[in-house]
Amino acid sequence: MTVLLVTGGAGFIGANFVLQAVADGVRVVTLDKLTYAGNVTTLAPLERHRDHVFVRGDIGDRALVAQLLAQHRPDAVVNFAAESHVDRSIDGPAAFVETNVVGTLGLLESCRDYWTALALQERRAFRFLHVSTDEVYGSLGDEGAFTEQTPYAPNSPYSASKAASDHLVRAFHHTYGLPVLTTNCSNNYGPYQFPEKLVPLVIQKALxxxxxxxYGDGLNVRDWLYVGDHCQAIRQVLKAGSVGETYNVGGNAERTNLDVVRTICALLDERQPLANGAARNKLITHVKDRPGHDRRYAIDAGKLRRELGWRPTHTFDSGMAFTVDWYLANQPWIQRVLDGSYRMERLGS
Incomplete structure (x- = not known):
């Protein structure tokens, strides 16, 4: 049986990955610090599952990571652990450097030491997969898309910290031989997303x-990727990706932020109309833009398609409809988040 150590596995993408992997017969050890965006209740279906272990802790805690590696002997480490919200990075960049750079360095060193001590056959099979973002590439004009060869040009403290972590992963492969893989994804949406991000925030406010x-004129463009498709891509890269390579993951679904909000409004109007019968798109309010807001991201996932045969299974319309239905059916999960310290005061994109 395959054994994975998944860091940041109680966050949005990490938890979806853990739930999917365990359902498919993979044994998973989840390590998560449970910061504001980590939600262990997302993993409640696995609470007594024989193939899942949850550990609360920091990827920068080298003694803990070393203990988990020695005890569970994973075949791979999948690193989702990161501070990830651009707005918060503008308000407080230090936390992003601490987790995304210093924390990733500690995790890499622990994994290098574990990998070095493995028997030859296990060394050859081991993988360290680092999950990153398209934001490291900067901002695009009206044409073109990010490829794996696009130069890094991060524009926010968040993307700069992720770019630094990507470079550390690359360096540990070239310097020490650690068998690494990196994925850079576009904007994810789907179940269990913390409601500071655009899609769940708009759903809750619209309800x-x-x-x-x-923000601004609402015409900032993102490539939208359904989280379940992203998780499948990561597993395919883990299974068949070439060591040392980077793979871009995108949904082939460019939309402006305004388009996304209007789509959600239409879906909710159809499913759960407001009592007064008003159209929810009348609630759209343009607010002051955030500093340094990148205008457009787009992913060319051709390498992943050609080399590993991955394609998204959801279109933007089917994925967004499923997502809206999930939030409508899972309001208790949302309310548990909102009963904590978060009060829907931010808007991600």
């Missing part, structure tokens, strides 16, 4: 009939 704040 309540509240104003829907959109």
């Amino acid at each position: 309540a009939g509240e104003p829907l704040p959109v």
